[in-house]
Each structure stands twice: as C-alpha cells, then as structure tokens.
Amino acid sequence: MRTHVAEPWIEAPLQTFVDDAHALFALLLHPNGQVMGQFGFTRAVDVMAACALAAAIHASAGELGKELDGKPFREMYHAGRDRQIFIGDVPTTRERFVFLTVFDSESSLGLVRIYFQELCELLEHAQPTTTSQTPISGTSLEHDLNRNLAILFGRAPLGADGGESSLSLS
C-alpha cells in the first residue's frame, strides 16, 4: 500500500517513515486539521475524523503543556491493548505540521520516535522554498479541508492548468 499526499514533496518522507517504522496508519496534517498526507486509511470520512481529533488533541496538549511546563508538549503516546498511537509536532522552518501514527507490536515506541525524528528532517529538506500562504477564513478553511481530502482519495480532476482542482465531498 502506498501513501497518498496532497503535495508531492511530502510523499517520499512519509513513505520512508511508513516503510521503516512498519506503521499501520500515518497522517500528516496542518494544525487546523487540513490533511496533507495519509497512509492506511481507506475512507475519506475516517481521515476527516482522524484529522479533526488529532488537531484537537494536539491543540489541547499544547495548552496543557504551557500550563504545566511553560512550553507545549511536542509528543504524545498512548498504548492500547493491540495498537499504539503516537502524535508529534513537526516544526519546519516555513510551516508547522502535526503527525499521527498508529502501530502494533511489529514496531515499538522507540523505533517510531527515531523514524519520526528522521521524518521531521526529511520534511525540512524536502519542503519547497516558497509556499503560497492565503489568509484563512471560514470559507477557505472548509474549501481547503475538502480539496485535500478529494485529492487524497482521487476525486479531484485536474484543473485547466494541469494542477488539482477543488471538489466538494458533499
């Protein structure tokens, strides 16, 4: 199974992480919940839910960390009976992302932390030199959330310029 990404520069770092860490699921998103890349999910609605929850957990933990420690918690880990979840902050020089991964006993927290650090470095080097930042409004946020989901699940036809055009999931 391959990773699916909204922007091509994310694919190689994310695929490397998945291959090395033997992750079952991986999700890279903006802190606002906009998905940038995923591995393991088969339904857009699951990605949407996971992104919303990961963004909320990340924001809550960040504030909790500030209260307790004076700085946001960067990594979170929870071990379930069969599967474990890791959520980490991915700071790059231009943008900040949130990374979520689920793994089982084929991997371990130690391995995931190593390859997460490697993922951060790969993303730092792979990111494009210029990014088009547009102000976020309620309309554009929903538009961007839906556009990236559509791209990941192959529902966005190519635009006239050869790039992906937006497509509502509704």
Next chain:
Amino acid sequence: MSASPFESVLSSLIRQRGVLGCLVVGEADGIVVDSNVQVGIQSNVVAALAAALYRKARLCSAAAGLSTVGFLQLEAERGHICAIGRDGLVLVTLAEPRAHIGRIRGAMLDSVSVLA
C-alpha cells in the same frame, strides 16, 4: 534520589576492555531504562534498534522450535553488539572489535538475574 538497580551491573560491564557502552532497554518499547555509554553514542537509537533485533531473534528462535534466546551477538566491521534478555528487559552491550567477547558474554550472563 536512590540509585538505579542496574547501576552496578552497568558499571562492571563498562569497565571491561573495549566496551563502548551498555544499556538496559525495554524489549517491547525500545526505550532506555538505564545506560552507561561513551560520549557520541546515540543511546536512544541503539536502544530502539537493539531491542527490536533481540525481539525478532527471540520470536525467530521460538518459531524454529529452539526455545529461548540465550545470548545474541552481532558482529560488525567496527565492533560488536551483544544482547541478553529476561522478563521484558534487554541488556545491550556495544564493544570494539578488540574487546574480549568471551569475558563480556560471561559478565552479561552473570548479570541477567538483575533484569528479573
């Protein structure tokens, strides 16, 4: 603050000739419990990978009907990685090529009871 129960074991291992570092690692999570390593060794990375290696070796041995892993030794171009485990903990030792592996093996086998 009380000393770690592994401190004496790690201290005796690190004094062996050619030993670069020794660690006690959780087998399931690959996280360092206690360590005594020379400067420059990435103990977190070594711990996670060595624990994964030991775990795979244990599963392989069991699948092959060879029962438990007694002592695991990886011989590389520039040194050795030795591992021994019990009750979810793994004792890992890194050594130079010139190290006396027989003595290290003996010391590690003598120390395994502290992991229980």
